[in-house]
Amino acid sequence: MTTDALSPTGRSTIRRGKDRARTDRAELYNLLDGGMLCHLGVVLDGAPLVLPTCYGRDGDTLYLHGSSGAASLRAAEGTEVCVTVTELDGIVYARSVFHFSVNYRSAVIHGRAVPVTGDEARLHGLRTLTEQVAPGSWDHARLPNRRELAATTVLALDLSEAAVKVRSGPPGDDEADLGTPGVWAGVLPLRRSWGEPEPCPLLSPDAVPPAHVQSRTGPIA
Amino acid sequence: MTTDALSPTGRSTIRRGKDRARTDRAELYNLLDGGMLCHLGVVLDGAPLVLPTCYGRDGDTLYLHGSSGAASLRAAEGTEVCVTVTELDGIVYARSVFHFSVNYRSAVIHGRAVPVTGDEARLHGLRTLTEQVAPGSWDHARLPNRRELAATTVLALDLSEAAVKVRSGPPGDDEADLGTPGVWAGVLPLRRSWGEPEPCPLLSPDAVPPAHVQSRTGPIA
Numbered sequence: 001m002t003t004d005a006l007s008p009t010g011r012s013t014i015r016r017g018k019d020r021a022r023t024d025r026a027e028l029y030n031l032l033d034g035g036m037l038c039h040l041g042v043v044l045d046g047a048p049l050v051l052p053t054c055y056g057r058d059g060d061t062l063y064l065h066g067s068s069g070a071a072s073l074r075a076a077e078g079t080e081v082c083v084t085v086t087e088l089d090g091i092v093y094a095r096s097v098f099h100f101s102v103n104y105r106s107a108v109i110h111g112r113a114v115p116v117t118g119d120e121a122r123l124h125g126l127r128t129l130t131e132q133v134a135p136g137s138w139d140h141a142r143l144p145n146r147r148e149l150a151a152t153t154v155l156a157l158d159l160s161e162a163a164v165k166v167r168s169g170p171p172g173d174d175e176a177d178l179g180t181p182g183v184w185a186g187v188l189p190l191r192r193s194w195g196e197p198e199p200c201p202l203l204s205p206d207a208v209p210p211a212h213v214q215s216r217t218g219p220i221a
Numbered sequence: 222m223t224t225d226a227l228s229p230t231g232r233s234t235i236r237r238g239k240d241r242a243r244t245d246r247a248e249l250y251n252l253l254d255g256g257m258l259c260h261l262g263v264v265l266d267g268a269p270l271v272l273p274t275c276y277g278r279d280g281d282t283l284y285l286h287g288s289s290g291a292a293s294l295r296a297a298e299g300t301e302v303c304v305t306v307t308e309l310d311g312i313v314y315a316r317s318v319f320h321f322s323v324n325y326r327s328a329v330i331h332g333r334a335v336p337v338t339g340d341e342a343r344l345h346g347l348r349t350l351t352e353q354v355a356p357g358s359w360d361h362a363r364l365p366n367r368r369e370l371a372a373t374t375v376l377a378l379d380l381s382e383a384a385v386k387v388r389s390g391p392p393g394d395d396e397a398d399l400g401t402p403g404v405w406a407g408v409l410p411l412r413r414s415w416g417e418p419e420p421c422p423l424l425s426p427d428a429v430p431p432a433h434v435q436s437r438t439g440p441i442a
Contacts, residue, residue, distance in 0.1 A: 011265070015292065036411075037309050037323065039260040041269035044232070048262035048269050052307040052327050071236065086273040088258050090416070093434060096363040097351050098373075102258065106273050130318050140405070142317040142398055152319075170421040177363055178423055184361070184431050185424055189416030190257075190441075195311070200391040200406040202399055210405050213314060220411075 012110055012163040022164040031107050031164060032057045032085055034221060036133055040064060041082040042075040049075065055083065056128035060159040062109065063116070063125040068153040076113045076155060083109045083157060090189040094171035095180050101167060103187060109162040116154040125154040136212025192220040233331055233384040243385040252328050252385060253278045253306055255442060257354055261285060262303040263296040270296065276304065277349035281380040283330065284337070284346040289374040297334045297376060304330045304378060311410040315392035316401050322388060324408060330383040337375040346375040357433025413441040 005023050006012070014021035022028075038055045041048055051072050056063045062083060066073040085107045092101040116125045127138045144152070171185050194216045197209045226244050227233070235242035243249075259276045262269055272293050277284045283304060287294040306328045313322040337346045348359045365373070392406050415437045418430045 011268075011270070036312070037307065037325070039262075039271050039305055039307070041260075041262040041271035041303075043264055043267070043269050046264070047232075047301040047331065048264050048271075048303040049232070049329075049331075050260050050262035050269075050271050050303045050305040051329065052305060052309075052325060054323060080268040082262075082269040082271045084260055084271040084273060086258065086260070088273075090419075091257070091355050093355055093358060094362060096365075096369075097347065097359065098363075098365050098369040100351055100355060100358065100362070102275060102354065104258070104273060108270075108272065110268065110270075126318065130321055133323065134312050134314055134321060134409075137314060137321065138318065141315060141321070142319075142401065142404070144317075144319050148317075148319040170419070170423070173421075173423075180363065183363070184428055184434060185421040186430070186434075187419040187421075188355075188434060188437055189419060191414050191416050193412050193414065195410030195412050198311075198391070198408040198410060200394075200408075202391070202394075203406055207405055209407070213405060213407075213409060216409055 006162055006164065009161055012108065012161050014163050014165055017165070020165045020167050022166055028107050028159065028162050028164050029057070031087065031105050032062070035085040035087065038083045038085045040072070040076065042072060042079065044071065044075045054129055054133050056132035058128045062157040062159055063128050064113065064155045064157065065126060065129055066153055068151055073153045077115050077153065079112065081111065081113045081157065088190055089168065090187045092171050092187055093185055095173045095177040095183045095185050099171050099173050101171065103168050105166045107162055107164050109157060109159060111157045111161055113155040113157050116156050119149065122149060122154045125156065126152065140210060140212065193218055194220065227383055227385065230382055233329070233382050235384050235386055238386065241386045241388050243387055248385050249328050249380065249383050250278070252308065252326050253283070256306040256308065259304045259306045261293070261297065263293060263300065265292065265296040275350055275354050277353035279349045283378040283380055284349050285334065285376045285378065286347060286350055286373055289372055294374045298336050298374065300333065302332065302334045302378065309411055310389065311408045313392050313408055314406055316394045316398040316404045316406045320392050320394050322392065324389050326387045328383055328385050330378060330380060332378045332382055334376040334378050337377050340370065343370060343375045346377065347373065361431060361433065414439055415441065
């Protein structure tokens with residue numbers, strides 16, 4: 001992991017809430033590595049389209065994938081996309097409605113989604129995606145066959161143009177509102193955690209979840 | 222709450238994974254009402270831009286807001302936007318990498334984001350937004366003053382053109398993979414829950430969170 005600064009372009013320079021901008025590339029990596037879902041934005045017939053999808057990061061490449069027949073993937077291929085990953089950490093209750101907010105971490109990535117070609121590179125992309133969502137699974141499950149590979153589009157997005165924004169901590173109320181009696185202010189944190197594994201009903205009843213599933217337990221950072 | 226069907230247009234008709242499509246308008250309302258964050262997609266300088274933001278629903282109107290100086294809000298004003306709300310419910314472990322998936326609920330809304338004008342209508346929009354994120358807060362906190370209202374843009378998006386997609390349940394493995402010995406398959410659920418309220422450090426130490434905050438406790442559906 002490098003500690004290079006994010007090198008913002010015009011559109012990835014944060015103008016609103018500058019104090020929330022993060023410029024360390026390690027913060028981008030941390031957020032992406034902890035996430036499991038992104039929102040992919042493309043322009044389709046002149047209008048924006050935003051779809052939730054999985055992703056995987058390897059170095060400064062973000063991989064996306066999908067059915068090769070999907071219109072959204074076809075719209076993304078070779079064109080400018082925007083990929084956003086957001087974690088909501090809490091609700092910020094302020095003394096004034098105006099200062100209500102949420103605590104969050106977000107990464108907004110701009111770039112051209114390039115089709116990944118060649119079996120080796122495509123399998124690497126799919127491995128990265130699988131391991132992001134379900135670490136340990138690539139070496140556990142059956143790997144893609146010819147037909148499955150042919151049915152899958154893999155896209156790569158360079159992480160060079162990205163903006164990371166973080167809000168944390170208590171509300172930023174106006175001085176004049178601070179002493180208002182009877183008005184509560186603070187943060188209500190939002191937590192994520194893993195539930196108990198739910199085995200596939202078609203699995204043998206004595207099948208035990210493997211270590212890479214069982215180790216995913218409790219709170220998610 | 223109506224039980225009207227969603228009336229899909231070409232772009233809001235789900236083509237991939239049709240079995241995941243939901244057509245009951247009540248499912249759209251349920252998902253939106255339980256969510257706290259959406260991803261707003263706009264086209265800015267010809268490229269897509271996806272930003273996380275709060276929203277509020279009242280009937281068939283979705284309200285968005287932001288600083289009147291924000292480029293993203295200016296880009297959204299009066300133009301076609303896409304608003305997507307997604308809840309990730311779990312990771313689907315399959316017997317083959319190809320069938321790995323996630324359980325989720327998503328709503329993708331297309332439409333023109335119309336600026337809300339007039340104090341009364343704008344305050345109604347802001348109330349809807351505040352109550353979505355922090356129910357009970359509009360009557361607890363100080364309401365927006367002139368200056369704050371002037372600094373805030375409120376946009377309204379009609380919910381008529383929306384697509385709801387839900388994936389739930391176990392993996393959809395191929396018949397041929399079902400009996401593979403030693404390979405686990407199933408769902409690892411992802412839970413959300415509220416943490417303990419964290420009072421603002423500038424609050425009097427004996428201040429107690431009000432009922433509308435204290436009642437937000439435990440798991441989030």
